[in-house]
Amino acid sequence: MSDNPPQKQPLRIGVILFPGFQALDAFGPLDVINVLSRTEPITLSLLSSTLTPISTASPDIPSTTGQSILPTHTYATAPPLDVLLVPGGRGSRGSSGPVTEAITFIRTVYPSLKYLITVCTGSGLVARAGVLDGRRATTNKMAFREMRDLRPAVEWVARARWVVDGNVWTSSGVSAGIDVTLAWIGEVWGEEKARGIADWIEYSRHEDKDVDPFAELYGL
Amino acid sequence: MSDNPPQKQPLRIGVILFPGFQALDAFGPLDVINVLSRTEPITLSLLSSTLTPISTASPDIPSTTGQSILPTHTYATAPPLDVLLVPGGRGSRGSSGPVTEAITFIRTVYPSLKYLITVCTGSGLVARAGVLDGRRATTNKMAFREMRDLRPAVEWVARARWVVDGNVWTSSGVSAGIDVTLAWIGEVWGEEKARGIADWIEYSRHEDKDVDPFAELYGL
Known part of the structure; x- marks a missing residue:
């Protein structure tokens, strides 16, 4: 953040939403960002x-419950962004309009970002945008083999709660999004800020990105 | 659930929303319920x-970010419920219309519920409805003294990730909502189901309701 002027500009964060996104993939990081925004200048799209x-409900899964969230912008009206966060979920698969438009947006916006963060199979969308080719990345552990086959040009890391490669932060499944967001906040605003937010939300963090009990659980 | 007929009726879950609810208070449990609903018959209001x-944004706090969720019912049109989940957050304080209407609804609906679950300062709303008088309950640990003073007739438990008293399950702050929901699922559908969902969302659970690192952190 050393390129910010002394009068700090807000950090401009965007989060991608598509039908069938996993609620906690988005709302773990969003809750952390909401708390962060009480003390730091943030804009959120x-x-x-x-x-x-x-809706979090995916058309192809017979779950009976879901929640509907209001977007603030379309990809066409998106403001300039410093950070893009990409959740996963059942709806991140396939080639529906919302999925292909998300992939196109990720490909287009990535060169102007300071940071790109993915949760769960959100890494699949980013991989399909070509952003992860030749990079180290991780993803949901139950879906690991599916993601690996989706884009073999990525150096998929099986055993990691999250992986940092350049300005791309990819995390493991669902609740790992909370850990990667806190770790990223530690990088940008300092570890004390990250710890304060974790304590505020009474969250027992994974603090070591290389400790991943779920890789073993899913035989990776 | 032994009073259910062999052809299982859906379990009818309601979640209370008010301006300034804490996103993760609601969306931790909701994500768990969404996964549960892939295999169990659930209706959600x-x-x-x-x-x-x-909106998660509270009028009296200068956070710059928030997310807006669509309710499915008003308190006036609420369907019959078996379970009510009450999140907390900054907006659970005070005596605004949405807060007093939530308290009135909780008071009215409680006698017909099988289970009542609270997250964070959601216990304050339930306490003000009179439901917790004479019961053991817990709440957000940073707000513990505030909740204790709000309703001294409750037997507030400082050191607990969650507390079960009769059919009322109260949990500690924010992310503790995930733990109490998983524990409640373990009670209703069995521990294997709860563990399967925790693994699915790659969540390292607090499995012992009496282990609470945040009580000590906040000097309780």
């Missing part, structure tokens, strides 16, 4: 193909 | 005073 409310 | 989208 919730981005999707349209301004229609986006 | 998101309840508020009106059908207007409800």
Whole structure:
């Protein structure tokens, strides 16, 4: 953040939403960002193909419950961003309009970002955008083999709670999004800030990115 | 659940929303319930005073970020419920319309519930409804003294990740909502189901309700 002027500009964060996103993939990091924004200047955009409310329910899974969230911008009206956060979920698969438009947006916006953060199979969207080719990255552990086959040009890391390669932070499944967001905050604002937020939300963090009990659980 | 007929009826879950609810208080449990609903029959209602989208942003806190969620029912149109989940957050304080209407709804609906679950300062709303008088309960640890003073007739438990008293499950702050929901699922559907969901969301659970690192942190 050394390129910021003394009068700090807000950090401009965007989060991608698509039908069938995993609620906690997005709302773990978002809750952390909401707490962060009580003391740090942040702007947040919730981005999707349209301004229609986006449901966590995926058309192809017989879950009976879901929640609908209001986007603030479409990809066409997205403001300039410093950070993009990409959640995963059942709906990150396939080639529906919302998925292909998310991938196109990620590919287009990545060169102007300071940081790109993924949770769970959100790394699959970013991989399909070509951003992870030749990079180290991780993903949901139950879906690890699926992600590896989706984009073999990525150096997929099986045993990691999260992986940092350059300005790309990829995390493991669902709740790992909380850990990677706190770790990223530690990098940008300092570890004391990250610890304060973790304590505030009474969250027992994974603090070591290389400790991953779920890799073993899923035989990786 | 022994009073259910062999052809299982869906379990009817309601979640209370009000302006300034803490995102993760609601979306930790909701994510767990979404995964549960892939295999178990569940109906979910998101309840508020009106059908207007409800923001996590609280009017009295200078956070710059927030997310807006669509309720599915008002308190006036709420369907019959078996389970009510009450999140907390900055907006659970005071005597605004949405807060007093939530308290009135909790008081009215409680006698017909099988289970009542609270996260964080959601216990304050339930306490003010009179439901916790004479019961053991816990709450957010940073707000513990505030909650104790709010309703001294409750037997507030300082050192607990969550507390079960009869059919009322109260949990500690924010992320503790994930733990109490998983523990409750263990009670209703069995521990294997709870463990499967925790593994699915790659969540390292607090499995012991009496282990609470945050009570000590906040000097309780």
